Amino acid sequence: MDRIALPVSPLTVEAFAPYGRVLSPSGARDTGREGYDIWIQPFAAESRPRLQIVRYHARPFVVALIERHLHVTEARQPLSGSPAIIVVAESSDTPPGPESLHAFRLDGEGVLFHRGTWHAIDAYPQHGSHADFLFLSEEATVNELFEHPGRPPERTQVHDFRAAGIELVIDANALFKKPNP
Numbered sequence: 297m298d299r300i301a302l303p304v305s306p307l308t309v310e311a312f313a314p315y316g317r318v319l320s321p322s323g324a325r326d327t328g329r330e331g332y333d334i335w336i337q338p339f340a341a342e343s344r345p346r347l348q349i350v351r352y353h354a355r356p357f358v359v360a361l362i363e364r365h366l367h368v369t370e371a372r373q374p375l376s377g378s379p380a381i382i383v384v385a386e387s388s389d390t391p392p393g394p395e396s397l398h399a400f401r402l403d404g405e406g407v408l409f410h411r412g413t414w415h416a417i418d419a420y421p422q423h424g425s426h427a428d429f430l431f432l433s434e435e436a437t438v439n440e441l442f443e444h445p446g447r448p449p450e451r452t453q454v455h456d457f458r459a460a461g462i463e464l465v466i467d468a469n470a471l472f473k474k475p476n477p
């Protein structure tokens with residue numbers, strides 16, 4: 297098994313742009329009224345939206361499976377629990393290599409994936425027992441994955457690094473490297 301370390305990058309609008317948007321009230325508002333600003337986010341789904349709360353339990357910082365959803369721009373907003381690390385790669389028809397994966401730490405700010413952005417099926421709580429997220433997806437994608445887990449999904453593409461003989465280990469130490477002043 298080839299063991300490859302994945303450094304963790306600070307979550308910034310620019311750094312995350314290839315994978316999606318950071319959900320934060322930044323830049324000019326889109327609409328609103330006196331004393332009330334609205335930033336419209338480009339969420340898109342081809343079936344009914346599905347709002348979920350997802351609890352990621354603490355787990356080893358090892359990435360085995362990644363996936364991408366072809367018919368929804370999935371959104372995740374931290375709710376409670378520990379900051380958590382997500383692993384992403386740009387949308388591509390063929391699965392990305394380890395060199396194309398990037399890990400980001402979500403600590404308060406959420407993200408909206410571009411359609412088809414590859415992501416680890418897990419998020420990795422940095423400490424403690426779990427990390428809870430508000431999770432916006434679509435009914436058809438979620439039902440395929442969780443109501444019919446034995447059936448190969450049509451709306452989601454999955455890739456198994458473990459089956460390819462690759463063990464991806466998130467480099468948690470990089471979390472503590474402060475950006476250069």
Ligand SMILES: NC(=O)N[C@@H](O)C(=O)O
Pocket residue numbers: 348350370416417418431433438441
């Ligand atoms: N939970 C959910 O709707 N989808 C997951 O497969 C995911 O992490 O994208």
